[in-house]
Amino acid sequence: MDTLEQPNLTRYASLLPDTGEPGFGVYVHWPFCAAKCPYCDFNSHVRHQPVDQERFTAAFLKEMAAMRQLSGPKTVTSIFLGGGTPSLMNPSTVSAILDGIAKEWHMPEGIEITMEANPSSVEAERFRGYRAAGVNRVSLGVQALNDRDLKFLGRLHDVEDALKAIKLARDIFPRMSFDLIYARPKQTVEEWERELKEAISYAVDHLSLYQLTIEEGTPFFGLHKMGKLVVPDDDQSALLYEATQAITAAEGMPAYEVSNHARPGAESRHNLTYWRYGDYAGIGPGAHGRLTRGPIKLATATERKPEAWLELVERDGHGVLDQEQLGYDEQADELLLMGLRLTEGVDLARWQQLSGRDPDPKREEFLLEHGFIERIGNSRIRCTPSGMLILDSVVADLAC
Incomplete structure (x- = not known):
């Protein structure tokens, strides 16, 4: 496949630079997908009837107001629209959510605003609509660059769809990342090296490279337990990991976190907030948050089921089911757990x-x-x- 034309990297200058501080992020969870992947244990749900986006938008705005009461005044340093498949949202929904965040907290121009997208749900018109709403970084769930493995992973797109989505993202957004899953069944180091080098030729400045893990409660877990799905053993997984580090470093995209690779200055600001143990407001079904007020750090978690969350927010103003005050020892453990993932x-x-x-x-x-x-x-x-x-x-x- 031909390497895509390299974009003009000077346009990245419009995003504020990384200060090295943990920052304050806002995470908004859109829980709906067109299909559930067999490896996925995220809080994602398939609905065969259209989702009432106006009703969910109103609920997001209500929960934002509740989170603002918990967080106090903050300056937002990053926003992440995750899921699920946020690219199933209408651009008007995204615009309303970003306007709501700007209403509740101080939101400077030039902060990183990321949206997750699946290649199967990518359309040029919608991408331009998201860009007009304020999204300046897109993260694509590509996952593999061969059709056999895409089918095995339950993806709705093929390689042609993925490359079209990558090109659109590169043309429309200042920053773009995409995900790949490796350590797939029977995958050799040589096969992965070829696929990774191909991926780097399409990437702009960031890649997320995850080893396939078998999570309890997923279809893959059942198949693995029955011996019908065999993944690489620890030794083979280590070889794949080492090849990943060597190739990305040689290509100028070294790891800055266990699974994330970027050209210098292009690291995900939002994810750095998590790993540097900063504060973040989690909004939407199944979202988690960490909010500091004086000596207290609150861990929040909302109702996972979308419709149940919606009813809670409409009734109580928020869908928070769990709100725990973390002691200093717990905070210290979380700081280690997150920070040691980082190269810094x-x-x-x-x-x-x-x-x-x-x-x-x-x-x-x-x-x-x-x-x-x-x-x-x-x-x-x-x-x-x-x-x-x-x-x-x-x-x-x-x-x-």
Whole structure:
């Protein structure tokens, strides 16, 4: 396939630069999809009748007002429209949501506003409508670049649809990313290297590359349990991961997080807010949030079922079912869990302030000696590439 013409990178300058601070994000969850993928355990739902977008928009705006009461005045640094399939929304719905966010919080010009989209639901007119509404970054769920594996993954698009969507996104939006899933059944390192290099030739500045995981409650989980779906073992998965890191680094798109790769300056600002343990308001069915007021950090979670969430919001003004005050120890653990995913690592002073202690010297020394972590000067600690392969274990050791 021919490499797409490279865009003019100077147009990225209109987005505000990354300050390195955690920031404050707003996440809006559109829970509807045209079909449920067999690997997906996200809060997504298929409806065979048209969704009442005006009613859901009114509910989003109501819940925003409730979240504004919890968060207090904030300056928004990023917005993410996730799902589900947000590209099933009408442009007028997106416009109303973004206007609502600007009403509740301070929303400077030039912040990153991302929308997830599936190639099967992409139309040029709708993309232009989203751009006019204010979306300046799109994230496409491509997932594979061969039709056999797209069918296996339950996707509704083929490679031709994916390439059309990528071209449209590149032409219309200042920034664009797309996702691929690897470590698929019987996938060899050589096959993945070819596919990844092809993907990089289409990418502009960002790729999200996820290993296929078998999640409980999905159709793939049942097939895997019965032995009808066999995924690469740990050794093969490690080889695929190492090939991913080597190729993306060589092509100028190194990992800045376990699964995310970008050219310098093109990292996802919204996802950095999560990984840097910033605050974010979660709005919509099944959305989670973290909101700090003084010494208190609230963890919020809303009703997952769309229609039940809708009724709750219309009755109570919000769909929050769970609101927990996180103690300092819990915050310190979350900071480690999120921050060690990043190549930039964790700010030790911030972790020490929350936890009230230094890392255990013996555990830290063990991880250092075995090459799983490293210090960055005296102020930060991060996982090495080897440590990223056993990230959960590293976090558990340091958190003790």
